[in-house]
Amino acid sequence: MSSSAKSNPPEWRAYPRADGRKGIRNVVVVAYLVECAHHVSRRIVSQVDDLDVHLIGFPGCFPNDYASRMMRAVCTHPNVGAVLLVSLGCESMDRDALQQAIVDSGRPAELLVIQENGGTASTIAEGVRRVRQLRDTLAGAATVPMGVDELVVGTICGGSDGTSGITANPAVGRCFDALVADGAACVFEETGELIGCENIMAERAATPELGELIQASVAKAERYYRTMGFGSFAPGNADGGLTTQEEKSMGAYSKSGSSAISGLIKPGDIPPAGGLYLLDVVPDGEPRFGFPNIADNAEIVEMIACGCHLTLFTTGRGSVVGSAISPVIKICANPETYERLSEDMDINAGKILTGQASLDELGEEIYRRVFAVAGGERSLSEALGHQEFILTYKSFEPIGPACLPLRQVN
Incomplete structure (x- = not known):
């Protein structure tokens, strides 16, 4: 990404809340x-x-x-x-x-x-x-300035295909690296789709203890999926050209970029400061509530519960959903899918495949779109009225201090 995108992060107007956070919507x-x-x-x-x-x-x-x-x-x-x-x-x-x-x-x-x-x-x-x-x-609520270091951004991939891991997902990773460098908090998920990547993530952890917890969270997800008798690799993924769980996992992993991982959180935990956070959405304990998340929107809801102001949603097959409360920015990995569903897709990452843009250029486009939406411009799913919301039964144990080793004590 260009140095200008990183050196001059913008400010916008936002709604102040009593807990010190600020909202990009009201x-x-x-x-x-x-x-x-x-x-x-x-x-x-x-x-x-x-x-x-x-x-x-x-x-x-x-x-x-x-x-x-x-x-x-x-x-x-x-x-x-x-x-x-x-x-x-x-x-x-x-x-x-x-x-x-x-x-x-x-x-x-x-x-x-x-x-x-x-x-x-x-x-x-x-x-x-x-x-x-x-x-x-x-109406007419007062607003205050908001900077990048007060922003929380989540990412999810849904309806992945063979293009997702080489266009949209790594482009989001480039955007995440720039946002983290600017002081934003960025959240990626989910451990069930990161099986096989646990050791790579552990090497990026802020502390060895956090690395061990990341490895344990993925092992928990693997046990959970094995007990349930199925994993996160869906028929639609195969139809779209993905061949193995490993291929899908590496594609999903690329959304996280290359920043150090600052913490491991669970649904409802709010990142205490800027940095990159892994969200563990697989329930603790013995499997008893079925599939960890029955649709992509269930994971978006959990990221919203962690304070995400907006979500970067990558898709190769094409997904038209949005979300209640927090805007969803759709990033289409496949240029053919984008042509068919352009009214639902904010960004055409397929331009990487057609030679019209590089990964860095797409990362910068996503970066700038984040600030446009944070500043009040509606994402396409938001403007179309998408307000999908799913909340089911789960069970989690509280996180320990090793999950947030860089937490600042006031």
Whole structure:
């Protein structure tokens, strides 16, 4: 990448939050607390019809510490300005504690209970009224300068093919190197798609102890997949020209760039400073909740819970999804796929294959697109209204101090 991209990182305007973080968006979240409240919540969002009103939720009725933590983290994400919680009334989610956590974070938080509000139609009508009030409350919110060193960026690959590992993924790696050099926090995942790369990652770890933890996290993922009887190599990957799990793993690994790995985090852990972080999304303990993530969006949600302001999504086969709360920038690895799906793809990394750009040039294009979106320009999936959101059951143990060896003690 050119020296000018690195030496003059831009600033933009952002929304200050009580915890010191800053948001690049100021959305209202409508969150259902059980699947039985999903329809009502969806109709509220649909009737408001505003790109800055987002639907999220947890479908389960039984309690789960992971799901509760994710909901708290997502509802207090820096891109969220206000929240409407929608409860059926008899689910196990502690709605009062969730509402209080949101209020304590300095955000307005409303609660509707369908069983106490007259049913479907009346709750939808009241929900629309309250969301519009919340939007009015956020209108004209003050903004402050935000720099690159306050930005958290995630990356994920979905629908990979034989071009992903030689175009889009390493181009994101170039962008990550530049962002880390500027002081940003960058998050890559997932250990289940990095099997075989554990020793390489351990060599890049900030400390030997962190390197051992990275190796252990990948070994855990390998055991988990073996127990489940299948891995992360999908039929679509084979159709797209990938031949082995190793080939897919190396392609996924290339998104991480070449910076030292500063830490190993789990869903809901917020990077304490700039640097490169590996996100372990494979549950701890014995496999009991099925496939670690049933779709790419489940991993995006976990990166959002870690504070990612936006996500770089690479795809060779073509994926049209986006996400609620945090913008998704789509980077298409395959030039033919880009031609077919250009209305959904922000960047054509296939230009590397056609000789129209180098890896460094694509890395700089992605880098500049990150700042355009951070500064308020909508990504294509965001402008198209994509708000996919998936939250399931999982279980994690807290990380230890060796996972964040460079944490600064205030």
